[in-house]
Amino acid sequence: MSNNVHSASAPAEIAASGAFVRQANRFSAAFGAGPGELPAEQGRYRLIWSAACPWAHRAVIVRRLLGLEEAISLGTVDPLRPALPHTDWAFTLDEGGQDPVLGIRYLSEAYLKADPAYSGRPTVPALVEIATGKVVQNDYFKLTNHLETAWAPLHKQGAPDLYPVHLRGEIDRLNEVIFHDVNNGVYKAGFARSQEAYEAAYYTLFERLDELEERLSRSRYLLGDALTDADVRLYTTLARFDIAYYTAFRANRQRLADYRHLWAYARDLYQTPGFGDTTDFAAIKQHYHLSVLISAEGSNPYRILPKGPDLREWNTPHGRDRQYPGQA
Incomplete structure (x- = not known):
């Protein structure tokens, strides 16, 4: 999910006090034309979400409010976790059990394409670059702000200003x-x-x-x-x-x-x-x-x-x- 984890398999997210400490986001590049920034370009990315996840849901709401549906395609993972040895999200809602655009069965595949050494939980929302199949942005805390600002040239006419x-x-x-x-x-x-x-x-x-x-x-x-x-x-x-x-x-x-x-x-x-x-x-x-x-x-x-x-x-x-x- 977003960062949903429901098992004892993530001890790094439990402090000695027993408190839950959420993992940091690995891919947090901003959007823009500067060094290391991602271009806000129509058709370049696919937003992967779970309808169950609150962090991913807010990106989908903002995408809808701003009229970015044509600019950023949407892929949906199953709300039920797959029975795997590791935490993951699966595209079992799609025909053949794989995302029709990215051609992957599990979200972890896009994370590992971006970083073969990635060892955290694959989380949603995840913005995947379609041409490379790599996750390029999974910073749920900043993603809506990026959509509201750097993506403004692609907003629909009359879109609300959610971040004045x-x-x-x-x-x-x-x-x-x-x-x-x-x-x-x-x-x-x-x-x-x-x-x-x-x-x-x-x-x-x-x-x-x-x-x-x-x-x-x-x-x-x-x-x-x-x-x-x-x-x-x-x-x-x-x-x-x-x-x-x-x-x-x-x-x-x-x-x-x-x-x-x-x-x-x-x-x-x-x-x-x-x-x-x-x-x-x-x-x-x-x-x-x-x-x-x-x-x-x-x-x-x-x-x-x-x-x-x-x-x-x-x-x-x-x-x-x-x-x-x-x-x-």
Whole structure:
């Protein structure tokens, strides 16, 4: 996944305290015309994602919002991990079990083409150069910002400015907090291997959600009257909260649906083109509850898929367009 890991096979990501420490991204080149930078060129790259993964999902949302579908093709891996000796993603959703453009069966093949000595987990999102078959960018933290800036000449007419210059400092500060305490906070709780590490992550996560709840009582979006990159990043965790993190990751003080403003905000985004139409709840549920690695750890040994929650609630009226009529 993104950086989803559900097994004891990655001790480098568990600190002595039992806390989960996410691996660093190996391919982090920026886009541009400078030395070592990647050209933002139509048709040059293929974006590989898993619909289950929040880190990859946000890149796909931004790609859709900015109209980059023709510029960057999209490949999708199976939300269920393949039964291999190593952690990987597989193209079993495609005919013949291989990506129709790259001709590979497992994402690790593109990582090893880029670096034959690569020993980390192959993660999504991964931007693969089609001509060479090599992963050239997997920096999920910066990728949406690159799409919003360096790729601007290829944006559709009327595309939203998700990373406006005058708000970049504030967006960056908010994104940093959301990443550590919410996006990655649920993983810190879910992958903790000590009670102390779990509780620290748990309390920090809900303290931050409480703060965001209060913030969203004052404006339609996180930074006022228009969507920004920060909203995309928060949404992908909220979309997975009740269906996965609340149970599978023990983030269970309360559900997203128990928050008045966060729940209405999440539904507002879900009902906005680019968000709900890229949200695959079935894939999310399969990944977090049926992964062979989860089952191997014993948390769901009989691979039973939960029936709830009722997904029809995502399409109920949210009222935020009426609550903040001056905001669009």
